[in-house]
Amino acid sequence: MYPKSFEQLVGALEALPGVGTKTAQRYAFTLLNKTEKAQELAEALAAIKNLRRCKKCGFLSENDLCEICNDSHRDISTIMVVASDQDLTAVERTGQYHGLYHVLNGTLSSTKGIYPEDLNLETLYERLDGIKEVIIAISPTIDGEMTALYLDKVLKKYPLKITRLAYGLPMGANLDYADDMTITKALIHRQKFEEQ
């Protein structure tokens, strides 16, 4: 029904996650009516061809080393292992962590068939010299927990402290609505008042 080039744009937009034909058409009409926005998007798509993974930590980067690995103000004795770029930025946003990161780009998964060799792990082992602490900061999902346990097992062979983000009630949570596992973890790891 629509001209071929319009249908192609709709088709290309349908590749985005969770976008069906109806939404893709709405996007396409917006891009059609805002030509400078369409131009910006086309240029941005061309520019990401230069994006790669930091050779040291695996984070997105325009150069061989990412901005964080290149930052001389970071504490180079600590590495926080995260599953994804998004998780890294979530921690970085807090401004509370000043060490280095290591991005696994995934988690182990028996259902999806993701094994240790599919993750960015080799480069982690190569950079453990001189590291005092590895913080495992992987989301406590089933796959995440499996990955954390695996990492803990492997990293125990190295002379370093292995820690993980604390489990407990999220700030602002309603105890009544928290799941049993979270309450159990919060109880087991209960903290002294002054520690909070």
Place this chain on the structure above:
Amino acid sequence: MYPKSFEQLVGALEALPGVGTKTAQRYAFTLLNKTEKAQELAEALAAIKNLRRCKKCGFLSENDLCEICNDSHRDISTIMVVASDQDLTAVERTGQYHGLYHVLNGTLSSTKGIYPEDLNLETLYERLDGIKEVIIAISPTIDGEMTALYLDKVLKKYPLKITRLAYGLPMGANLDYADDMTITKALIHRQKFEEQ
């Protein structure tokens, strides 16, 4: 946090309707991981630069005249006036209409300040010679009704039949959930059983 070219892609994607930073980031990661999809999108964006409006009816087209206006099998004595490209394709999808269209590219709106001169109306008046019937097929919203009434008033000056899509209960509707206005319209315009 992210490399500049990634942030630019996220920013460009945020121009899409209803897309916030979180969704734009999800889209950007998908495009980053599926390079051939990103390439397709970039090419499709380049191709829509050639899209324009049909000089006769105002529908999207790659040429001066759209496919429908160019189709010699259509009934050239009937014009259906629709508000948007999407409305045209909704009617066309049914395969029940074989006449021509005229796309207004909007509806009158006192709140948004859209007046007759802002719509694709001049070209409509220019093509009324030899037309036997104009079907007004504009969504029955407040602005749509105002536009339909305006069109009816203007078109009455021409020697042609003016009709509009029937109002009534949508197929599959539950009478109990239909709004009063729809039930009232369905009652006033009740049809003989054999007409259905």
